Amino acid sequence: MPKSKFELIYKELKQKIEGLDYKYRDFLPSENIMIDMFSCSRNTIRRAVSMLAEDGYVQSLHGKGVRVIYQPVGQNSFTIGGIESFKESAARNNKTPSTKVVQFTEIIADQRIYEKTGFIVGSEVYYIQRVRYLDGKALIFDINLLLKAVVPGLTKEVLEASIYDYLENVLGMQIVTSKRKMTAERATQIDEKYLDLNGYNFLAVISSQTFNSDGIMFEYTQSRHRPDYFCFYDTATRKKSP
Amino acid sequence: MPKSKFELIYKELKQKIEGLDYKYRDFLPSENIMIDMFSCSRNTIRRAVSMLAEDGYVQSLHGKGVRVIYQPVGQNSFTIGGIESFKESAARNNKTPSTKVVQFTEIIADQRIYEKTGFIVGSEVYYIQRVRYLDGKALIFDINLLLKAVVPGLTKEVLEASIYDYLENVLGMQIVTSKRKMTAERATQIDEKYLDLNGYNFLAVISSQTFNSDGIMFEYTQSRHRPDYFCFYDTATRKKSP
DNA sequence: GCCGATTTGTCCGTATGTATC
DNA sequence: CGATACATACGGACAAATCGG
Numbered sequence: 150m151p152k153s154k155f156e157l158i159y160k161e162l163k164q165k166i167e168g169l170d171y172k173y174r175d176f177l178p179s180e181n182i183m184i185d186m187f188s189c190s191r192n193t194i195r196r197a198v199s200m201l202a203e204d205g206y207v208q209s210l211h212g213k214g215v216r217v218i219y220q221p222v223g224q225n226s227f228t229i230g231g232i233e234s235f236k237e238s239a240a241r242n243n244k245t246p247s248t249k250v251v252q253f254t255e256i257i258a259d260q261r262i263y264e265k266t267g268f269i270v271g272s273e274v275y276y277i278q279r280v281r282y283l284d285g286k287a288l289i290f291d292i293n294l295l296l297k298a299v300v301p302g303l304t305k306e307v308l309e310a311s312i313y314d315y316l317e318n319v320l321g322m323q324i325v326t327s328k329r330k331m332t333a334e335r336a337t338q339i340d341e342k343y344l345d346l347n348g349y350n351f352l353a354v355i356s357s358q359t360f361n362s363d364g365i366m367f368e369y370t371q372s373r374h375r376p377d378y379f380c381f382y383d384t385a386t387r388k389k390s391p
Numbered sequence: 392m393p394k395s396k397f398e399l400i401y402k403e404l405k406q407k408i409e410g411l412d413y414k415y416r417d418f419l420p421s422e423n424i425m426i427d428m429f430s431c432s433r434n435t436i437r438r439a440v441s442m443l444a445e446d447g448y449v450q451s452l453h454g455k456g457v458r459v460i461y462q463p464v465g466q467n468s469f470t471i472g473g474i475e476s477f478k479e480s481a482a483r484n485n486k487t488p489s490t491k492v493v494q495f496t497e498i499i500a501d502q503r504i505y506e507k508t509g510f511i512v513g514s515e516v517y518y519i520q521r522v523r524y525l526d527g528k529a530l531i532f533d534i535n536l537l538l539k540a541v542v543p544g545l546t547k548e549v550l551e552a553s554i555y556d557y558l559e560n561v562l563g564m565q566i567v568t569s570k571r572k573m574t575a576e577r578a579t580q581i582d583e584k585y586l587d588l589n590g591y592n593f594l595a596v597i598s599s600q601t602f603n604s605d606g607i608m609f610e611y612t613q614s615r616h617r618p619d620y621f622c623f624y625d626t627a628t629r630k631k632s633p
Numbered sequence: 634g635c636c637g638a639t640t641t642g643t644c645c646g647t648a649t650g651t652a653t654c
Numbered sequence: 655c656g657a658t659a660c661a662t663a664c665g666g667a668c669a670a671a672t673c674g675g
Contacts (some may be wrong), residue, residue, distance in 0.1 A: 154660060174606065179640060190664045203445075205570045208606045211641050212671030216606030218568060220509055267462055326460060328447045329625045333575040333618040334596040351618070353575040364416065364450045364458030375442035376577040376593070383625055393645060421659060434644045453660050454652030638658075640669070
């Protein structure tokens with residue numbers, strides 16, 4: 150099942166940039182040249198390039214060309230992309246991840262919950278608290294609220310494994326958009342109870358709403374990370390005026 | 392000077408969503424209808440809609456329509472994506488901002504600075520430390536490194552006002568892309584010395600690299616925020632596969 | 634400073650594919 | 655099945671910025 154053309158071009162250019170075929174401050178070949186290289190229309194090239202720009206790999210300069218602004222990462226410089234998921238960061242560091250469910254009940258969303266999560270008042274939701282471990286260290290405290298109507302038959306076993314796998318592979322749901330909010334907060338008594346805080350009295354917190362392919366918000370998650378195991382990346386392009 | 396067509400359409404749709412003409416879970420008019428509404432081509436509509444999707448305002452559903460996923464927010468917004476200066480964000484929140492320069496020297500980038508900031512070794516850079524006040528409270532500690540070659544004639548007076556104003560309005564420079572990294576860190580002695588921490592012993596930290604319209608990274612900033620005055624928003628759209 | 638070549642930016646029209654209902 | 659809606663792709667036209675002669 151081949152991907153669409155613009156994705157293939159995007160991927161190829163991205164690999165060439167990461168592989169330093171195109172280096173920091175280089176220009177990409179011009180659009181007309183790439184049209185021949187990839188035998189496609191100009192729009193298709195432009196689409197691939199604009200995706201690279203969103204990723205912070207390149208920057209288009211009117212009348213001049215498309216310049217590479219990607220720099221290979223040292224450990225402290227900037228990588229690309231959003232949040233590193235629990236699973237991904239575990240894999241990258243060769244750590245063994247595990248999960249413990251400490252709370253699993255059902256509640257009805259009231260006004261207070263609506264303001265905090267965005268769930269419409271009266272919705273039946275699952276309320277879940279989980280602790281995430283890396284190599285035996287309790288580093289992340291996760292609070293999940295899931296719309297019961299959208300996620301029927303949720304069990305503790307699923308939660309111990311991966312909600313995400315269950316939604317995609319078992320229920321066939323596609324997750325499309327996710328809105329996130331980053332803050333830094335003082336550790337609560339709950340955090341201290343469950344996490345291995347190693348002297349820290351504060352946490353990096355990501356709160357997020359997730360929308361499925363029906364455009365319905367079905368999940369609210371708050372993920373509370375020990376700060377030394379957390380990092381969040383982003384690329385912004387300036388817009389003309391509000 | 393009128394903006395481009397897709398921007399006007401984007402803006403109008405955005406306002407209608409914010410004004411609740413199109414509400415959460417509504418569908419936008421179909422593309423064909425909007426083609427008539429705005430008398431334009433399909434591509435132009437699609438471009439405006441995809442920008443709204445990037446902002447987390449709508450979500451396109453193949454074969455069904457474009458659904459609104461915007462919900463009006465509570466009071467605490469700092470930035471909803473995009474690059475925004477301290478002054479701009481203060482103005483938007485109706486606060487009175489001020490700035491004090493506590494350090495302003497020149498240095499040469501060495502290997503250590505390169506790894507931390509991305510400045511090429513040997514570059515001459517200005518090194519600046521500033522304290523930012525909102526309504527008289529010292530809330531943000533900013534460290535700026537600016538490429539001297541790109542920002543000649545920088546003075547303390549400029550720093551007290553706004554670097555971005557100077558760059559954009561005086562030097563006519565356009566800021567295009569910014570890569571950011573968010574972490575939570577323990578407060579240092581410097582932070583404690585200059586900031587009004589109100590009992591907090593940690594900070595929300597944004598480190599960012601900024602690129603100008605020549606595609607050159609000319610600025611590295613680390614912005615250290617008191618956590619209760621900090622919030623960072625982001626919207627992610629799921630990509631198919633790696 | 635002007636002109637022309639090159640390059641990216643905006644916009645249009647059309648055709649075809651695919652998902653939903 | 656057909657109608658509707660979004661997704662991908664193509665090709666062409668003109669504008670705007672840049673650069674070299």
